[in-house]
Amino acid sequence: MLSADDFLVLSPIILLAASSVVVMLLISLKLSHRMIQVCSLILFAVSFASLFFIQNLLPYYVEPLLVIDRFSVFIMGLIIFSGMVVSVFSYIYFEEKEESPKEYYVLLFLCTLGACILAISENFISLFLGLEILTVGLYALIAYLRGRHHNIEAGTKYLILAAFSSSFLLFGMALMYLQTGGMEFSSIASSLRKELELPPLFLTGFGMLLVGLGFKLAVVPFHMWTADVYQGAPTPVTAFIASASKAAVLAVLFRFLLQIDGFRFKLILLIIICIAVASMLIGNILSLQQRNVKRILAYSSIAHLGYLMVAFLPGNEMSIRAVSFYLTAYVITTLTAFGIMIVLSAKDDDAEDIESYRGLFWQRPELACILTASLLSLAGIPLTAGFVGKFYILASGVAAGFWVIALILVLSSVIGLYYYLRIITTMFSGTKPSVTTEARQHPFYYMLSLMVLSGLTILIVWFGVSPAGLMHFVNDFGLT
C-alpha cells in the first residue's frame, strides 16, 4: 500500500504523468498551439517546483522499486529542467514546420516521465519500465515531422536499434536474476558480496545489460545510430535526447554499478575503461571531418559520455560528485548549443550546415556569443562550466591513480578542440548576407528563447567562475 508520504515523495512523477493527461485534454478542447505551450510550460514548472518540497523526506524508499535520494532528485531536476527548456524552444520550431504540433507536448511529458523513473529506479523492473516509457515516446518524437524523409529514416533507425537493445537488456536482466535471485539492486549487491570472483553467468548478464544501456548512451561501440538520429530528428528532440535521456540512463547505470560495487571486479573495471577510452577517442576523431553541426555535436556527445565514464572509475564519493557536476555542465551546455541552432532554423533549413554560421558574429552577435560560450564550455576552456567539470573528472581520476586514462582524456580533448574551434572560426570569418529567420515572426517566443539562452549562458559562466556553490551542493550526495 502506498502511504501519504509515498504520494508526497512521488509527486514530481505523478505530476508529470498527470500533465500529459491534462495536455491531452486541453488539446481536445481545441486550444491554440500557444495556449498549449504556455500550459505545458507551467506544468513543467510545477513539477520542477515540487522537487523542492520533497527535500525534507530524503532519502526515501518506495519498496521495492524506487529510491529517492539527493542524487536522484538532482538528476530528476536536470531532466525536468531540460524538458522545460526544450519545450520553450519547441514553439517557434514546430509552429513553422508542422500543422498540428500540439501532441508533441504530450509526448515530451511522457519522455520526461520515463527519464525521471529511470533516475530513481532501484530495481530492474522499474528500470525497464522507465526505459520503455522514454524510448517509446522518443520513437514518435524523432519521426514527428513525418513529411520529411530524414525524420522517418531516423525514427525507423532508432526504433529498430532500440527495440533490439531492449531485448538484450531483458535477457541480461534475466541472466543476472538467475544468478543472484533478485531484481533489486540491493539484493543483487548482497548476493554478490559473498563472491570473490565474478560469476560467469552474471558477467554475461552484465555484458548484455551494458549493450542495452550502451545503445541508449551512444557509447562506442554502440554509437552507430547517433549521428543519423541526431541529424534526422527535429532539433528540439535532438536536444532532449542529448541532455535528458542521456542523463537518465547514465544515472541508472551509475547507480547500478555503485550499488553492486562493480568496480571491485577487475573485469567490469576493464570493460568500463575500454568503453570510456574508445568513446573519447572515436567520438572526437569522427567529428573532425563533419560539416554538419548536428553531426559534430552528435559525435562530440559520444566523447562527452566517454569523459563521464572516466568519472565512474574511482567508484567512490568523488565520482558521484564529478559525475553530477560534469553532467550538469554538459546538460546546460548542450541545451544552449542546440537552442541556438533552433533559433537559427528556418522553415525548411535546420541551420545544420556549418556554412550557415558563416559571419554570424557580425550579424547576430548575441547568438554568436552564446554559441561560442557553449562551444568553449564543451571544449573545456576556463571561465566556463565545462572546464571545472573536466577538472573534477581529472581530479577524481588522478586521485584514484588512473594516470593513463587521464592522459588519454587530455589528448582526446585536444583533438576535440579542433572541431569546436572550427565552428567558432566560421562564425567569425567572412560575411554572408543577413538572413531573417522565421523566429522573428514570433517576437514573444523569440525574446523568451533568447532570455532562456542568456540565462543558460550565465549559468555556464557562473559555474565556471564561481563553482563553489554547485560543488557544495553536489558534495552532499551519497548513494544509499
Next chain:
Amino acid sequence: MILIYLIGILTFGSALTLLSGQLNKGLPKWFALLTLLSGFVVLLVFWISNYKEVSLQSTNTWITEYYHNWIPAFGISFHLAMDGLSLLMLLLTFFMGILAVLCSWTEIIERVSFYYFNLLWILAGITGVFIAMDLFLFYFFWEVMLIPMYFLIGIWGSANREYAAYKFFIFTQASGLLMFLSILALYFIHGQNTGIYTFDYFDLLGTQVSPTVAFWLMLGFLIAFAVKLPVVPFHSWLPDAHTEAPTAGSLILAGLLLKTGAYGILRFVLPLFPRASIEIAPWAILLGVIGIIYGAILAYSQTDLKRLIAYTSVSHMGFVMLGIFSFNEFAFQGVVMQLITHAISTGALFLLAGMLKERLHTRDINQMGGLWTSMPKMGVIAMVFVMASLGLPGLGNFVAEFLILLGGFKVHVVLTSIAALGLVFSAMYALRIMQKVFLGPNVNLETAFSAKTDLPDFSLRELLVMGSLSICILWLGLNPQPIIDTVKPMINGLQEIYASPIITQNVK
C-alpha cells in the same frame, strides 16, 4: 591591493571598450590607452617608491600579496603575490600594452571595439600569469590569455590567419593540459603526504616526490613552457602565428607571450623540481643551443620580413634556455635582462615591419630596398634595433647575452662556445635586414611603387612609439643596474636552492 587593481582595471577597461564601441568607433582606443596608462603609471610609482625595499638586501623576496578563498572544496584560492621578477614583467606587460594600442591606432579599422576588448583580455591574462601564486589560478590565467589571442590572430590577421590561429591554439592548449595533469598530480601527492589538499604555490614548494615521478611532473610543466618559449622542436607554431598576426598581435606574442614561458620555468620548474631540473639541464641547454643556431640560420634564409624576425626570436630564446639551466647568478640575471631587452628590440622590429607593410603593402624584403632615402628617420631607428638584435655593446641585448654566456661558460664550456657562435650568425641576419630593406638601390621600389615614390616617414605617433623604445633599449644597455637590483632577491632565492649540497649531491 595593487595586484587586484591591475587585474580589475584591465577587465573593467575591456568591458568599457566593448560598450563604448556601441556609441562611437573612435572611443575604444582611447579607453584602452587610458586603462593601460593608468596601470603603467601606478606600477611605475609603486616601483620607484618601493625601490629600496624591493631591491638588494631585502630578506623577504615578496613585496605584496593578496589572498582570497575561491573554491575551498579543493583548496583553490585566489592568491596573488609579487616579487621583483613579477614587478618587472608587469611593467613590461603594461608598457608593451600601451605600444600595442598605439600601433593599432590606424591599422585596425574594422570591429574596433571587439579588437581592443580582446587586446585588454590578453593583457589581463598575462598579468594574471605573472602574479598568480596558486597553481590552479595560474593555469586558469594561462588559458584565459589564449582565446582572445586566438581571436586576434584569427580575425584581424593576414591571409593565412585561420591556419595560424588554429596551430597556435592547439599547440599551446595541448601542452597546457599536460601541465595541468602535472599540477593535479603534485596536488594529490602533496595531499597524500601531508593531508592538506591545496594548490597554493608556497605550500607545494618542497613537496617530497620520488625522483622518477618528479622527473615526469617536471617534464609536464617544462613542455608547456617550452612550447610557449619556444624551444626548438616545439617552435613550429611561432613563425606562422607571428607572421599572420596583426602588428599588435606580433608585438604581444614576441614581447609578452614568449616571456610567460621563461617566467614559468623560473617560477615553477626550478623551485618545484630542483633535482629533476638538474637532471634535465644538459638536454635543455643542448636544445637551447640548437635553437640559437637553427633560429639564426632559418632567419637568414627568410624573405618574409615578419617571418625573419620571428625566427630571430627562436634564436634569442635559445639563450634564455641556456641561461636558465646554467643555474648561476650571472646566467639568471642575464635571462631576466634578455626577457626585457628581447621584448623591446624584437617588439620594435615587428613594429617596423608593420609600419613598412602599412606603407608598401608587402612583407617581402625582395620588393624593398633603398628605403633610407625616402624614410631617413625610420632608417635610423631600424639601425638602432638591428644593432640591438645582433648584440652591439651599449644596447640592452648585449648586456643580457654577455651575462648569459658568462654564466653558461662556467658550466658548459663547449655548448656555450657554440652558443657564442650564434652571435656571429645574428650579425649576418641582422645586417641582411638593413641591407635588403634600407640600403642598396631604390630600383625595385620605383618600379613596384612608381605611382608613389614619396613614402611618408614617421608620423608623430610612430615617432613617439619608436623613440620611447629606443630610449629604453639604450638605457638598459648603459644602466642595467635597476633591473639587476630589482630581481636580485628572487634570484638569490633560486641560487640558494641550487647551491645547497643536498640537492647537488643526490644527482649522480
